[in-house]
Amino acid sequence: MSDRLSFHVQRDSFLHRLNPLTKLTLAFALVVVAFVLPFYWTPIFVLFAVIVPLSVSGKIFREFSWAALRLILPAVGFLFVMQALFQPIGEQVVFKFYFLDATTESVAYAFRNAARIFVMISAFTLFLLSTHPSELMSDLTRRGLPSQFSYVVISTLQIIPQMQAKANAIIAAQRSRGLDTESSFLKRAGALGPLVGPLVFGSLVEVEERAIAIEARGFTSKRAKTSLYEIADSKFESVLRWSLVALVVLSIGLNLWHS
Amino acid sequence: MAFVNVRNLTYAYPLTKQPALQDINLQIEEGEFVALIGANGAGKSTLCYALAGFVPHFFKGELQGEVEADGKLSSQSTLSEWTLNVGLTFQNPFNQISGAKYTVFEEIAFGLENIGVPREEIKVRVEEALALTDIRELARRSPYSLSGGQQQRVALTSILVMRPKLLVLDEPTSQMDPVGAKEVFSAVRKLAQEGMTVVMAEHKTEWIARFADRVVALKEGRILMQGAPREVLTSDLLFENGFGVSRYTSAAREARRRGLWTKKSLPVSLDEAAEGFGAIR
Ligand SMILES: Nc1ncnc2c1ncn2[C@@H]1O[C@H](COP(=O)(O)OP(=O)(O)O)[C@@H](O)[C@H]1O
Ligand SMILES: [Mg+2]
Numbered sequence: 001m002s003d004r005l006s007f008h009v010q011r012d013s014f015l016h017r018l019n020p021l022t023k024l025t026l027a028f029a030l031v032v033v034a035f036v037l038p039f040y041w042t043p044i045f046v047l048f049a050v051i052v053p054l055s056v057s058g059k060i061f062r063e064f065s066w067a068a069l070r071l072i073l074p075a076v077g078f079l080f081v082m083q084a085l086f087q088p089i090g091e092q093v094v095f096k097f098y099f100l101d102a103t104t105e106s107v108a109y110a111f112r113n114a115a116r117i118f119v120m121i122s123a124f125t126l127f128l129l130s131t132h133p134s135e136l137m138s139d140l141t142r143r144g145l146p147s148q149f150s151y152v153v154i155s156t157l158q159i160i161p162q163m164q165a166k167a168n169a170i171i172a173a174q175r176s177r178g179l180d181t182e183s184s185f186l187k188r189a190g191a192l193g194p195l196v197g198p199l200v201f202g203s204l205v206e207v208e209e210r211a212i213a214i215e216a217r218g219f220t221s222k223r224a225k226t227s228l229y230e231i232a233d234s235k236f237e238s239v240l241r242w243s244l245v246a247l248v249v250l251s252i253g254l255n256l257w258h259s
Numbered sequence: 260m261a262f263v264n265v266r267n268l269t270y271a272y273p274l275t276k277q278p279a280l281q282d283i284n285l286q287i288e289e290g291e292f293v294a295l296i297g298a299n300g301a302g303k304s305t306l307c308y309a310l311a312g313f314v315p316h317f318f319k320g321e322l323q324g325e326v327e328a329d330g331k332l333s334s335q336s337t338l339s340e341w342t343l344n345v346g347l348t349f350q351n352p353f354n355q356i357s358g359a360k361y362t363v364f365e366e367i368a369f370g371l372e373n374i375g376v377p378r379e380e381i382k383v384r385v386e387e388a389l390a391l392t393d394i395r396e397l398a399r400r401s402p403y404s405l406s407g408g409q410q411q412r413v414a415l416t417s418i419l420v421m422r423p424k425l426l427v428l429d430e431p432t433s434q435m436d437p438v439g440a441k442e443v444f445s446a447v448r449k450l451a452q453e454g455m456t457v458v459m460a461e462h463k464t465e466w467i468a469r470f471a472d473r474v475v476a477l478k479e480g481r482i483l484m485q486g487a488p489r490e491v492l493t494s495d496l497l498f499e500n501g502f503g504v505s506r507y508t509s510a511a512r513e514a515r516r517r518g519l520w521t522k523k524s525l526p527v528s529l530d531e532a533a534e535g536f537g538a539i540r
Contacts, residue, residue, distance in 0.1 A: 134361060138372075155358035158403075162358065165403040169353075209354040212313055216347045217357070217370030217417065221339045224375050228368040228382070 007128040015058030015126075019233040020136040021143070022241055027127040029244040034119040036251045038258040040108075043115035051122050060129045067125050068118075076118045083110035133157060138227035147225060151214075261286035262456050263310065263425060267324035270305065270314055279305040281480040283324070287458065292451040294467040294488065295460040296502065297477035303460035304350060306477065307429045310458055311347035312338050328425050343374065346423030350430045352410035355417075356402045363405075364389075364398040367417045374421070388420035392446060407434030415443065419450070426450065428459040437463075444470040464492050464505040468527035476502060493525035507532035514539070
């Protein structure tokens, strides 16, 4: 089973050293700007003038472009084609697919939407690649987010590897009792039925034990928690965050004024 | 005065009639290493929960008697106060993984973060604990990628790092191979020598005989017998009550029945058995 449980890639870079909240604010700000600034090329500008250079300076360009090309582009491409064909606007037909027309206008419209979505997903991909989830949560907890809330978020993110580890254990156990898990897919799918029970009901029963286990390690202790990670923050970053907020407000203002 | 005092403890889980523990009286000295043995359902885990304060603070139900440790009564403390002094690991290591951490190192640090230990001290203590249980090489792995035995070591380490005065371990080596189990026993022995009080539910009688100070045998929620490991583990009483003891003991007992085993005491380890059987010729 894979050891990678998060998207996070450990590198020593300017981007990695930024405070998690700064990066989160930046991601949100980029998305808002890409969506509301009333200039056609804004999303493309944000992508190539901000996100891509950040991924380079963050030393995660390779991982980022892998995600962008293999995961985001196909999804966004599909969205583009759909919107170009189905959006009933414009006169100038550039492409015909049975009874569906893509017009210059609908293509332009679909392109802008696709670019916006692309920016949205890639901004958060960049954020996830450069931010350790535990650091994000410790930082937010330090700023007053209840620790129970961070626990729920983080442990939800871990459900998949947890389920996977458990499924492996159950499969091993069932196999040792003669359950067929190696022949054809259909046969296996049928035979794996018995796995569902322990996997689901097991989880419910285990909740109690896990609750005791984290209790045994002081989870509900009244003392102020500390964090293994030193999470950097500075006056500069605080100024940067407020500037980003200002930028968001400004963009929204411009959008309202423009329309 | 004893460090742990269990007095007339009787406890039944909610909605059950048959008590899981009945009239338990147990005194444990500081720095003593006590092994709990008994068949499945004998009440070992329940006694561990009672020592660790989860009975009655987490598991409700009917409780009589009291548990005292370090001069305080569990019923008079809150659970979080109690767990600062008393550490517990569970039978199933998988359910002890906090689920909130990505590496073993972070997982072990979790408890220290919760009780507000300063960062630099956390790092030092985690390193020490990793060395103690010999799992330094797992530090960067995900807790979910580990084998059951490795997870048990991580679970043990994440409690040890909290430096409890009383360490309660519920079958901590059940998923380990014999060598790994022996290492855990020997690490625990060392901790006891340094003053930690240890209660361990276990089945591996050979290591119990070698490392523990005392054995408490539970049957159907009651203490059947307790005393020095060798005496208890080779006793007829345990044998008559169907306890699974070491095969060396069983073999010698059978040999004694046939008049072959002439030594006064029965063996608990391979070496003793070999010696005794060697003398038969
Ligand atoms: N959560 C529970 N609710 C009700 N009964 C329980 C619970 N846990 C254990 N028991 C019962 O208590 C008795 C003692 O169990 P346990 O302490 O787990 O024994 P052991 O650890 O020695 O196998 C058993 O009869 C068991 O069925
Ligand atoms: Mg048990």
